[in-house]
Amino acid sequence: MTQRGRHRRRRRGRALRAFLAGTALALTAAATMISASQATVGDSPGALKALSAADRGQLRLREQSVAPASLERLASAMGRPVGVGAVLADADRSLREAIGCSAGERKSLPVEPAATRAYCWDAADTRGWQPGAVTTSGDADDDGLWGQNRVILSGWSRRESATTGQDLARIAFVDAGDLNHPTYTWALLAVPVDGGRDYRALSSRLSGMVWYENKLLVTTTSGDRDALYVYDMNRIQRTTVAADAVGRVHGGWSAHGYRYVLPAVGSYRLAGGAGAPRLDGISLDRSTAPDSLAANQWVPAGGDRRALLWRYPFSRDERHSGLLAADPAGGVRASEAYETKATEIGGVLSYRSDWYVGGATGTPDAHGTLWQQSTSGARATRCGSDETHRRCWSPRAQSLSYWEETGELWSQSGRVLFALPLASVDRSLGQMIP
Template sequence: MKHRGRHRRRRRGRALRAFLAGTALALTATATLISASQATVTDSPGALERLTSSAESRPLRLTEELEPQASLDRLAKEMGRPVGVTTVLESADRGLRDAIDCTAAERRSLPVAPVATSAYCWNTDDTRGWQAGAITTSGDADDDGRWGANRVILSGWTRSGGPAADRGLARVAFVDANDPGNLTYTWVLLVVPVDGGRDYRPLTSHVSGMVWYQGKLLVTADDGDSNALYVYDMARIQRTTVTGDAVGRVRGGWSAHGYRFAMPAVGSYRMAGGADAPHPGSVSLDRSTAPDSLVAGEWTLDGGDRRARLWRYSFSPGDDRAGLLATDASGHVDADEVYGTKAAEVRGVLSYRSAWYVSRTADGARDGRGTLWRQDEDGAKAAQCGAEETHRCWSGQTESLSYWESTGEVWTQSGRVLFALPLASIEKSLGEELERQ
């Protein structure tokens, strides 16, 4: 039985890859029809410019502010002993649809080139009124690609519809990815302790960036919460006791907008530049540096008068600060390197070795497609597709990119579609000269 199960999974994998390849061919045909009526767009952002002046790097300085231990202990005492990732996964009772079961409209969110090798769709009734955002995985958390015995994907969402009081709520889907043919998940609401740990409030922010590193989850914050990054502890997830729309302490116990779990922040990183500081629009993990680093990208409007910045911070090498950024004696975190890019409307950002991968939004594009650029200090290149060889071959709204180094896959999501493809296929789509680098 064990061997027959393995053969079934292999046959299913081959059938799925063939299906996704066929989808890509159909999308390519559509791109050909669209691009044939448009002029070729040469919108290359060019080479990255290394920025070395203090005027460029000083506003990127972070100040670490950790929640007092007494506050976290009080909350845990009131709510009950915290649980970890394994316990949350045991409650996963919702399922993602495989690519074959996605609608044609959903599959149009997939890139034309390079081709996705895995794809799943979220259910409409579970995501209506919510906006998809950041992605991170157990491939970020640990170099063996697992958290304990589990392969896990975390998917961030922000409440964008419904009652005004609910807008801006941030939640994370904990996806059990142990069986590629049966991805299941459950929701955890992101919250922030208040009143010395006697209560909590919702994190109100668009979740466009998220990195799970070692035992911590770092989440970008904007809009209602002005800190640059919030920090969560994967071993400090709290069970709720009341099912209701409220968030926090309520009559009879604790509520988290109807979800069974709430995750209280254990700290934050505030941008030193204040209200005018460039908040990270997207973040990801780079394991090719020593030490490992958090990379960030700044979102700017198309046609703006200055370059967007890409930069990185080092993670702390100390065991007593696992998952936190490296600070100086004053609790400050300075950017290790800063680059300028002419790529406007940057969404996802990823760095590996000497290359930076930047996804650009599809806003204003008639074909609804975005672009994935590979940039370094020598130049930029993107895949081409369609009769006019447009660079708009990527998915339109990928706000986050996450590299699962142990498998070689890049994971992202666009709308209700979660998908992955090998980093090697991205390189290959750019030409042999880049593939050899």
């Protein structure tokens, strides 16, 4: 890069940071006025209550794998699977930096702490789709890279596609190598059927997603509900027909018009049966030994059920790469679980014995509260001078993903993908409330 090019990049970076800081100041002023008029804003969920080993039994998972012969049959028919690098090489769409986002889109950003990176999706490319979870190559590998690539994955879902009659779920593969100009392309999530002779669309809203080693784990809450589906990032298939249909079609293979499709290689389901908690949000925790999958259950405000936060250890067996630690019968036990008074949880992150819990307000465009909880109490990020000013978090953020190598927390709210330092969250926390 030329010296002139480096100067342009520095100037653009400074301009973007100044723009985001100005946006945060405007949001802070609005949030402060709202919070000051509402004495009950952000009632504290208090301390976490640990569950006993017996109570954690309801959180046991059953592991199920797609038969290797089915996957090989599908690959034989569709052609050799490709990897993430091949998908990124086809990235033909661009995200807009925050300075190019509309005022309405920027209202989706957190008030305090302020986002340090923010991007908007094209309305035409996302119309009719519901944004969901986010994960990154920072989850996949502790050096933050997958091969030579820095990658962000963003999950989206669509209810009852008019063209296919199916619910659909797709992943944006974002090339994050140059965060001044991130590009992306789409891949559809699918499930093999008929012994690998065909596949169907994964039919669900995506509520959580973690990319760990070579596996992508995705939670489903509707259609293919109450499951954790597993995808192999080395088993991405190219389609050959650009049709609206999903699966085998005349002349080849289609995935609702997308060039790539990921067939599931397995799944996990809660073994507790009717009335058992549901996997809603998930994230990766690299501060535990072994690394673990943090999970949460969503419960509505005003209900009589307590939400749960819990974790599963990942396997250390290389033959079980990227998967949870299962016993010989395929059972996976929760290693830790807590009750929380937090409701309408929009994203959860566990790191160094603390749990970060995003809480919604019940009003789509109203800012929520980001709590840090432990067994000692809870603290919230603040955007004012006292403890009542807690409506500071993004209104509709559904996922939290910590990129440990860069220290950044990534999330998504509406059509806005954003990041901020986890350290800035900790600095903005108020006093501990038991």
